[in-house]
Amino acid sequence: MDGKELYGRELTRSECRSADDRLLALVEKRPGLVSANGKLTCNRCGNQDRNKMQAAPCSCGTACFYCLSCLNMGKIKSCTVLHHLPETNAFAWPHEPVLQWQGQLSSEQKRASDEIVETVRSEETRLIWAVAGAGKTEMIFEGIAACLRKGGRVCLASPRVDVCLELAPRIKQAFPDIPLALLYGGNEEGYSYTPLVIATTHQLLRFREAFDLLVIDEIDSFPFHNDASLQFGAQKSRKKTSALIYLTATPSRAMQNDIKRGRLAATVLPARYHGFALPEPECLWVGNWRKAINRKKNARFLSLIRRQLQQQRRFLLFLPHIQLMEELDGWLRELFPDKQFTCVSASDPDREEKVKRMRAEMYDFLMTTTILERGVTFRDIDVIVLGAEDRVFTEASLVQIAGRAGRHKDFPTGRVCFAHDGETKAIQGAVRQIHSMNRAAGRRGLLNGSVSVLPK
Structure with missing residues (x-):
């Protein structure tokens, strides 16, 4: 490990295995645990x-x-010493064109992009509150380029590995000449010192005052939104003077209140880049679907699946729990032996490959837990949530799931169905929020397509 690989990092001695004694003599050191006032x-x-x-x-x-809070990143003990070299932005100055994306932003995306660039230049904080499928990634390109052009270091972070894996090829394509590191648990590529970093929010714990621009995508996502340690790590990874951009379609109530009270600058985009409305969900009672799966009979929800297959409409089928999903997988293989499908969850080691196969349209449908509620895009897809009343499906989660449909400009509509055994406040709130965004977009003249719903 040379000095560059320690710039902006804060690591234990064991994580600095290849650093020689001369380098270690130069680094800043501080204890892993510090005691003050008991x-x-x-x-x-x-x-x-x-x-x-x-x-x-x-x-x-x-x-x-x-x-115990950060034990999954390695043990920090009373005798642990953390090693750090201050970030010096010691990489080659980028040559033009820094940004090589050839696409064109909509007027709303351009408005957001301009406000992001201004936030980067003034080293402030801004929330981009944009509906699912609004094209948030494209909006941040110019902001990233503005930071890189002045020799700054940029990190795009997300709580979800899947989101990072989705972001990486798009960022590489837009900035092909800028070295990029992709960091997440289990990534065999390892760390290298680069001006552009894509990382899970857990990986930010190993940085200290490194980034001139930090972009956190899906800020409300588990586990970041309720984990004080991850939020601390994100703040620690930024330079004292730096810009911070939050991205989400579903900001927390606390963030919404901060916007109303003027404590947080925000750019709100209620419409998708292609100008079509968000698909508004149908809420359909399907009775005791759990018992139907257990007994393999009297399943009202099967009519939804049959309709999709008969109409040759590919779809995502969300379920709240892995065990129920696996039981349903076995039953559906008996009922539809000629159909191509699989199931995926956070514990599935093959989930990345399965998502790729779904994206390549090799499956008729994909069953999933909330692992795919955000950060993934499929070309032409419908969505069914089975058991939408389960507490796993929060209002924000249901809004994000509904946002998987109708994202592509060539297929801007789609069906969304919340199949339930009793409506909840989360279901009602999600439907209300989607409808509210469509109304706001309509009032501002941002829609050129109709609202898409499942037929009654």
Whole structure:
């Protein structure tokens, strides 16, 4: 490891395996855990919760405390020393054209892009609140380019590995001459020092004051939205003077309140880039669908699946739990032996390949948990949520899931069905939110297509 690979990073000694003694003598060092006023704090993730600290015999010869909050990133103990070299932006100055994307932004995307560029230049914070399928990725290109042109370092982060994997090829295509590192747990490529980084929010815990621009996509997504350590890590990864851009279609109530009170600058886009309305969901009661799966009979929801197959409409079928999904997978193979389909979840080691096969239209349908609720795009797809009343499906989750349909400019409409055993506030709130965005887009004259719904 040379000095460049430590710039803007904060690592344990074991993570600096290839650094020689001369380099280690130059780095800034601080303890992994620090005690002040009787309270332990983890310098990597900011954890101060004593319930998330544990003592155990240690190789240093004493009983060391270690942090449970960021344990999945490696153990931080009382005797741990963190190593850091301040970021110097020591990469080659980029040559024009920095941005080589040849597409064209809609007027609304251009408005958002201009406001992002201004936020980058003024080193401030902004939320881009844009409906699913609005083209958020394309909106940030000019902001990234503005930062790179002045020699800055950029990170695009997301809580979801799938979102990072979706972003990477699009960013590489737009910035083909800019070295890029893709960081997520289990990535065998490892770390390299680059001006452009795409990373899961967990990986930000290994950075300190590195980035001149940090873009966090799907800011409301699990686990980031309710994990104080990940939020601490994101702030720690930024330089003291830097720009921060949040992207989401479903900001939290707290963020919405901050916008109303003028504490957070925001750009709101209620319409998709292709000018068609968001598909508005049909809410359909299907009775006790769990019992139907267990007993393999009297399943009202099967009519939805049969209709999709008869009409040769490819679709995503969302379910709330892995076990139920796997049981349904077995049953559907008995009912539809000639159809091509599979199921995918966060615990599936082949999920990346399965998503690629679905994108290549090799499956008639794909069953999934909430792992695919956001960050993935398919060319022409319908959506069914089976068990939409389950607490796993929050209002934000249902809005994101509905946003999988009608995203492509050549296929801007799609069907969305929330199949349930009793409507919930989350279902009603999601339908209301989608309808509200369509109304707002209509009032602003941003729609040139009709609202798409499943037939009654």
